[in-house]
Ligand code: NIG
């Protein structure tokens with residue numbers, strides 16, 4: 179058994195509402211898990227480390243978690259960015275066959291190898307920012323075969339990269355060209371796509387784009403009832419462009435998270451609080467679409483709804499792999515304190531994935547997913563827009579320089 183001792187570190191363990199600083203502390207990794215945390219002066223005498231790291235006062239944090247990405251796609255939508263700057267709305271671009279559909283065409287045409295290559299380059303960007311867990315949604319294939327292709331690529335990334343990869347089925351992203359009725363397409367997902375993906379164990383949860391340009395609340399409910407019957411966890415793209423009470427609907431189904439939530443009402447926030455549904459904030463998409471409706475941050479705080487932060491990495495509304503920038507935007511644009519932003523990429527992102535007992539904090543018994551940073555204080559990671567000052571990360575106890 180290997181025993182790794184990291185000593186002389188500033189630990190930020192991350193609790194519900196604080197970074198919880200432990201100065202001059204040590205952490206021991208055994209069997210891929212955090213086995214001991216304590217002051218340097220109290221390292222057990224019997225510790226016989228196979229590897230010892232003197233952190234020299236660097237900061238040790240839980241590895242960051244990006245809990246909402248669409249990492250696997252092909253094509254580029256820079257021309258849509260240009261069109262939006264000229265005044266065309268995201269909704270108009272979608273209605274004209276651009277938007278999500280344009281990525282669907284490019285992704286269907288791409289080979290599994292080409293998709294893997296593009297996505298793993300983006301995944302490396304996340305690794306360079308101390309990310310140890312990455313969410314990946316499907317949704318740019320829509321047919322059974324192409325959704326399977328995307329989720330297999332996501333699975334392969336989890337097997338070949340050190341990252342922990344969480345996979346979500348977002349077949350209900352938009353109406354594919356093969357269908358003329360959204361109801362018929364939802365029926366198809368329920369009858370064909372969902373059972374097959376479930377059989378192959380390719381998705382940890384189901385997601386849906388509930389929006390005027392996506393699917394109605396009734397269609398979403400039908401899909402979620404089918405997912406519940408199969409015992410599949412639920413998350414939802416909700417209230418991004420309008421208020422369809424999507425976050426409340428997500429809460430009704432006990433969803434792990436409602437994501438975007440700019441237009442979410444107070445009534446929905448209350449339902450989220452009751453069901454423990456996390457609000458996933460995606461400030462880069464807000465910025466990139468030049469949205470002006472701010473998510474109800476104070477209401478989330480008042481009702482005790484945990485807030486997570488993610489990049490929403492996707493080719494259309496957030497072509498970014500920069501989680502640290504998203505943390506900065508959550509504070510600059512949405513008014514989260516830097517501590518809230520850091521909690522949003524650790525403990526609360528773990529909650530959004532249902533993994534709060536496994537990752538997201540430094541606690542004995544949890545997986546040793548760690549990142550060591552050359553910083554004076556963790557809020558520097560939110561405040562500075564520079565190269566990530568990462569020294570090294572550990573993924574389930576294995577380290578990467
Ligand atoms: O999270 N909201 C829906 N899906 C993506 C955008 C998809 C796209 O435009 O390609 C999002 O913003």
Ligand code: FE
Nearest residue numbers: 246248415490
């Ligand atoms: Fe998204």
